[in-house]
Amino acid sequence: MADYNKMNVDQLIKASLELKIKMAKLRDERKLIIEHIKKCNIEYNVDQVLSRFDSNEREVLRQKVTTVTPGPAILKAEGG
Amino acid sequence: MAASAWAFTNGGRTCLLDGTFDIDTDTYKMALFLSSSNLGASSTTFAGLTNEHAGANGYTGGGASVTLTLSGTTTVTVDISSDPTWTASGGSIVARFAVIYEVGGKIVCYCTLDSAPADVTVTTGNILTVAAHASGVFTLA
Numbered sequence: 001m002a003d004y005n006k007m008n009v010d011q012l013i014k015a016s017l018e019l020k021i022k023m024a025k026l027r028d029e030r031k032l033i034i035e036h037i038k039k040c041n042i043e044y045n046v047d048q049v050l051s052r053f054d055s056n057e058r059e060v061l062r063q064k065v066t067t068v069t070p071g072p073a074i075l076k077a078e079g080g
Numbered sequence: 081m082a083a084s085a086w087a088f089t090n091g092g093r094t095c096l097l098d099g100t101f102d103i104d105t106d107t108y109k110m111a112l113f114l115s116s117s118n119l120g121a122s123s124t125t126f127a128g129l130t131n132e133h134a135g136a137n138g139y140t141g142g143g144a145s146v147t148l149t150l151s152g153t154t155t156v157t158v159d160i161s162s163d164p165t166w167t168a169s170g171g172s173i174v175a176r177f178a179v180i181y182e183v184g185g186k187i188v189c190y191c192t193l194d195s196a197p198a199d200v201t202v203t204t205g206n207i208l209t210v211a212a213h214a215s216g217v218f219t220l221a
């Protein structure tokens with residue numbers, strides 16, 4: 001951890017902004033982790049898994065995604 | 081649960097070939113319909129379809145906007161740029177069919193969400209995604 005006692009105001013503001021950027025990146029990484037957990041398509045054990053996430057993240061984890069993927073129709077150019 | 085392939089309406093093919101549908105320029109939407117809908121191969125316009133999913137529970141009447149794209153040369157593929165999703169809220173989304181149509185115009189194609197055939201039900205808080213197939217919505221080869 002940086003020694004904030006030795007920093008002037010400009011340095012402290014800069015350090016604060018840098019941390020803010022790092023926090024945003026970490027939040028994005030947590031979102032990616034959650035999306036990957038969801039893709040594993042398992043039943044989550046509330047105590048063991050969900051308790052490790054905050055309330056918003058738990059909501060996302062509980063959300064089930066039903067994906068239907070209709071196959072393609074084909075237009076044929078025949079002959080030639 | 082497996083969806084059927086996209087199927088053209090009888091008039092949809094003609095509209096593709098006579099230029100009625102400008103695939104990568106016109107505005108299209110994907111809408112959900114109930115099992116009781118009159119949707120079928122002989123359907124023509126979106127306005128003529130009955131029993132769209134009610135505008136409730138996270139679904140908006142008329143459906144979701146979709147952007148169709150064209151790619152390829154010897155095989156031209158029409159694809160959806162971003163898969164439409166609906167998050168059920170305040171009740172379930174229950175639908176049998178999905179339809180892609182030109183806004184203010186005719187139906188391009190449709191599919192049965194569960195080819196059994198059966199309804200697809202998404203309960204409150206959960207998401208329904210009608211995903212584009214790896215080979216797109218349709219191809220001309």
